[in-house]
Amino acid sequence: MVLIDGTPSYSCTREIGTLAGRSVVTVEGLGRDGALHPLQQALLDEQAGQCGYCLSGITIAGVALLARTTRPSRDEIVAALDRHLCRCGVHNRVVRAVQRAGAVLEPPTVRTGDGA
Numbered sequence: 001m002v003l004i005d006g007t008p009s010y011s012c013t014r015e016i017g018t019l020a021g022r023s024v025v026t027v028e029g030l031g032r033d034g035a036l037h038p039l040q041q042a043l044l045d046e047q048a049g050q051c052g053y054c055l056s057g058i059t060i061a062g063v064a065l066l067a068r069t070t071r072p073s074r075d076e077i078v079a080a081l082d083r084h085l086c087r088c089g090v091h092n093r094v095v096r097a098v099q100r101a102g103a104v105l106e107p108p109t110v111r112t113g114d115g116a
């Protein structure tokens with residue numbers, strides 16, 4: 001899973017020809033200035049990764065959610081991550097990590113849509 005213009009999208013089924021001129025961010029591209037994205041750090045802090053198989057998709061979907069709201073409810077987190085099955089069963093830790101990351105992020109800027 002990757003962010004395409006900020007939207008979580010499956011990369012495995014995407015034809016490269018559809019991506020011309022679009023922004024594509026992988027899980028490896030989330031950090032800034034040598035630091036992990038706050039969600040990546042929170043996943044580590046909460047020890048949310050066991051085998052790690054699910055974490056790339058969870059991280060991308062969680063980052064997209066946090067771009068919309070830095071204080072998501074538990075229901076919003078569950079809905080945003082619903083398509084990601086963690087066979088190791090760390091769902092509660094993932095939810096805590098999303099909340100933990102949101103607590104250190106600035107709220108997203110509200111766009112008015114009028115170009116102002």
Ligand code: FES
Nearest residue numbers: 050054086087088
């Ligand atoms: S950490 Fe193993 S599948 Fe999620």
